[in-house]
Amino acid sequence: MATAESIVRADEPLNLTFSEAELEAHRDHITSFIEAQVDAAGVDTVVMGLSGGIDSTLVSHLAVEALGRDAVHGLVMPSEVNRADNMSDAERVANDLLGIEYDVIEINPLVDAFLDAYPDAEGDQLAVGNLRVRCRAVLNYLAGNHEQALVLGTGNRSEALVGYYTKYGDGAVDCHPIAALYKQQVRQLAKHVGVPDDLAEKTASAEMWAGQTDADEMGMDYDTLDSILALHIDGGVPAAGTADQLGVPLDVVETVREMYESSAHKRAMPPGPDPLY
Numbered sequence: 233m234a235t236a237e238s239i240v241r242a243d244e245p246l247n248l249t250f251s252e253a254e255l256e257a258h259r260d261h262i263t264s265f266i267e268a269q270v271d272a273a274g275v276d277t278v279v280m281g282l283s284g285g286i287d288s289t290l291v292s293h294l295a296v297e298a299l300g301r302d303a304v305h306g307l308v309m310p311s312e313v314n315r316a317d318n319m320s321d322a323e324r325v326a327n328d329l330l331g332i333e334y335d336v337i338e339i340n341p342l343v344d345a346f347l348d349a350y351p352d353a354e355g356d357q358l359a360v361g362n363l364r365v366r367c368r369a370v371l372n373y374l375a376g377n378h379e380q381a382l383v384l385g386t387g388n389r390s391e392a393l394v395g396y397y398t399k400y401g402d403g404a405v406d407c408h409p410i411a412a413l414y415k416q417q418v419r420q421l422a423k424h425v426g427v428p429d430d431l432a433e434k435t436a437s438a439e440m441w442a443g444q445t446d447a448d449e450m451g452m453d454y455d456t457l458d459s460i461l462a463l464h465i466d467g468g469v470p471a472a473g474t475a476d477q478l479g480v481p482l483d484v485v486e487t488v489r490e491m492y493e494s495s496a497h498k499r500a501m502p503p504g505p506d507p508l509y
Contacts, residue, residue: 239447243479245455246462248414255424258417262409263298269407270299270382279376280384281368281402282306282334283439284321287386289431290422291409295384296330297425306334307375309368311343313361313442321431329427335375342367361440365401373404382406390415390454393461394488395495396438396446403498414462415454451487456480460488 250258270278278295282288295304308322319336326334343364346353353359376383385405387397389412397403410418415436422432436446436454447453456478464474464485471489475482 240452240484242456242459246459248416249420262294266298266409273382275380275382277303277381278384279305279381282308282322284318289325291386293425301332304332308336309339311339311364314439339367357441362398365398369401369404388413388418394491395498399498414458416458460485465492
């Protein structure tokens with residue numbers, strides 16, 4: 233994990249922001265997508281986790297635009313490692329900004345029950361962090377099944393391409409409305425639809441353990457990651473050319489390439505052998 237001083241920031245990051253017309257087009261495209269997914273599933277409502285972060289905040293805003301506030305049910309699921317201000321931001325989004333129904337469910341008892349059943353994992357920071365995320369996925373689907381609702385995901389393109397999410401955790405959803413947006417585009421669209429700046433610009437953290445931030449764990453800020461993904465992974469620009477254009481060390485570009493390749497299993501169905509006959 234990087235320290236604040238060692239986080240890589242590109243000298244010349246790409247500007248991936250949209251024009252006003254493009255912002256409106258993406259807004260309409262995503263809300264239409266949510267409506268279409270709900271219609272295709274034959275349901276009327278959606279359930280989603282609210283973390284207080286920008287991704288879930290944007291998705292919840294767009295879901296309300298698409299379906300109306302009565303059709304969106306938020307779950308705020310704090311654990312012992314979540315910062316109190318993030319959880320209060322999640323409730324602020326649900327209650328003050330959107331006026332949607334929401335429940336607050338403490339997940340510590342669930343996590344403790346799993347660790348009681350399998351104590352060998354106690355103290356394994358990554359395993360327990362992923363467990364917290366998977367407990368939230370179970371609760372999302374418990375509510376979704378009970379309410380006959382679709383479970384909305386909050387993953388963006390930046391996270392998906394480098395596998396920065398928990399398999400069968402926050403990746404376990406029925407659809408990802410903002411899956412095509414890089415992180416800086418998520419922030420921009422959030423502001424466009426009326427999300428307050430303090431929420432749109434807050435430090436991103438998966439909060440799998442106390443004090444975690446996305447930039448610390450990945451070793452670079454999102455502007456740098458987005459730029460490498462857009463140029464090298466999505467754009468096909470060679471690694472050396474990407475490094476030169478952005479003003480980052482070559483090994484940083486190679487690290488992103490490795491993250492992309494090693495996380496391919498997260499973006500695919502679980503493999504099985506081909507039929508013998």
